[in-house]
Amino acid sequence: MRHRFFGLVLLAAITAVVLYTGGTGVAGQQAQAATPRMSDGHPDLNGYWYRRRPPTPTARRVGGSVILDPTVRDPNAPPSGNDAALLPGVPKYKPQFLAKVKELDTNQVHQDPAFTCGPPGVPRIGPPQRIVQTSREVVLLYDDLNGNYFRLIPTDGRPHRKGIEASAHGDAVGHWEGDTLVIDVRNLSADTWLGDNGLFHTENLRVTERLRREGNTLTWQAIVEDPEVLAEPWKVNPRTLTLRTNDEIEEAAFCQDRIQPFMQDLSHHGNTR
Amino acid sequence: MSLRHYFHAMLVVLLLVVAAAAAQAHHSFSGAFDISKQSTLKGVLSKIDWVNPHIYLYLDVKDNDGKVTTWALESLPTNHMRNVGLTRQDFWNNASTGEVVTVHVNPAKDLANHRAGWLLRITYADGHFFHLSGDPKAIAESK
Numbered sequence: 001m002r003h004r005f006f007g008l009v010l011l012a013a014i015t016a017v018v019l020y021t022g023g024t025g026v027a028g029q030q031a032q033a034a035t036p037r038m039s040d041g042h043p044d045l046n047g048y049w050y051r052r053r054p055p056t057p058t059a060r061r062v063g064g065s066v067i068l069d070p071t072v073r074d075p076n077a078p079p080s081g082n083d084a085a086l087l088p089g090v091p092k093y094k095p096q097f098l099a100k101v102k103e104l105d106t107n108q109v110h111q112d113p114a115f116t117c118g119p120p121g122v123p124r125i126g127p128p129q130r131i132v133q134t135s136r137e138v139v140l141l142y143d144d145l146n147g148n149y150f151r152l153i154p155t156d157g158r159p160h161r162k163g164i165e166a167s168a169h170g171d172a173v174g175h176w177e178g179d180t181l182v183i184d185v186r187n188l189s190a191d192t193w194l195g196d197n198g199l200f201h202t203e204n205l206r207v208t209e210r211l212r213r214e215g216n217t218l219t220w221q222a223i224v225e226d227p228e229v230l231a232e233p234w235k236v237n238p239r240t241l242t243l244r245t246n247d248e249i250e251e252a253a254f255c256q257d258r259i260q261p262f263m264q265d266l267s268h269h270g271n272t273r
Numbered sequence: 274m275s276l277r278h279y280f281h282a283m284l285v286v287l288l289l290v291v292a293a294a295a296a297q298a299h300h301s302f303s304g305a306f307d308i309s310k311q312s313t314l315k316g317v318l319s320k321i322d323w324v325n326p327h328i329y330l331y332l333d334v335k336d337n338d339g340k341v342t343t344w345a346l347e348s349l350p351t352n353h354m355r356n357v358g359l360t361r362q363d364f365w366n367n368a369s370t371g372e373v374v375t376v377h378v379n380p381a382k383d384l385a386n387h388r389a390g391w392l393l394r395i396t397y398a399d400g401h402f403f404h405l406s407g408d409p410k411a412i413a414e415s416k
Contacts (some may be wrong), residue, residue: 039351064401262305
């Protein structure tokens with residue numbers, strides 16, 4: 001009887017996981033849709049791509065009231081896998097830098113530029129939310145918690161620009177490998193982090209992103225190289241986005257962190273995009 | 274093997290999921306707010322700042338001696354509000370005419386120096402409310 005009960009718990013757990021993740025049925029159907037193409041034959045990446053981050057608790061309306069209930073999951077939420085799968089993962093640092101990562105992690109509240117509304121940088125900013133594509137370039141737009149950011153990606157063979165200052169989102173050029181847009185990002189400022197938890201980098205950071213549309217889903221992948229501090233290239237967990245029609249990104253609200261004066265200890269939460 | 278046993282098993286799993294979700298949610302503001310405490314305040318909204326990473330509502334609370342103290346109430350990011358269809362005006366409601374609202378908050382850890390709280394729920398004069406954080410069942414209905 002006892003074993004049977006635990007067996008039932010396991011069965012229920014599996015059921016809960018399937019319900020929680022929403023399965024992949026709809027995503028699978030969307031991937032089967034034809035991939036629209038531009039007149040030059042490349043996949044059409046234009047659109048508002050829903051990345052479902054940060055997660056919003058399920059809301060229900062009762063009369064004039066609105067109840068955001070973190071204990072209930074919206075069965076109609078777009079399928080994007082579970083939240084854990086949306087996390088970027090962790091790079092492997094060389095042993096001599098582990099102490100620095102730990103120290104920065106402990107003091108993230110004071111040390112992380114993004115915690116106080118600074119630009120997230122690449123790859124921390126995550127996949128784009130809106131793409132504008134022409135035959136010469138692809139423009140990536142972000143409605144980020146910290147502000148609106150844009151990245152201009154030439155795809156007509158223009159080389160990296162020279163003589164410009166390093167910046168949070170760097171200088172990028174793109175090219176097509178089959179149906180995949182490959183973006184080479186350089187000239188990234190060392191002021192940003194690769195992610196939460198003290199993931200610093202140097203100005204020698206180089207990031208390669210890949211965007212691929214299949215039907216109405218878009219996959220974003222990034223490989224991070226910083227051989228001075230990382231033991232090996234870091235493959236950021238890929239993200240799958242869904243096309244969101246009849247909606248548009250908005251101008252981000254002014255970002256101003258006001259919680260620091262209230263803080264009594266250094267505990268904090270992640271700011272994963 | 275009965276349906277009743279399956280429901281019991283499902284209940285165990287759901288409780289674990291709920292506990293995990295609550296723990297994750299609480300982690301986010303535990304450095305500033307005391308999640309073990311819940312306070313109830315009544316007052317009039319004097320300002321709303323629709324800013325990231327968290328919106329702020331300012332509530333003027335009058336004590337028994339008539340002295341007014343302004344509380345800073347932190348809530349969710351603007352895009353969360355947008356996703357659930359709540360606007361700045363929805364929160365403001367009839368504050369311009371002095372509407373008294375009731376709020377449930379996790380108070381700031383440093384209340385001596387900061388009259389601040391993490392907003393769990395705001396209830397308006399006509400009884401409608403916005404529940405924004407934590408388990409809705411953990412808050413007694415306000416009138």
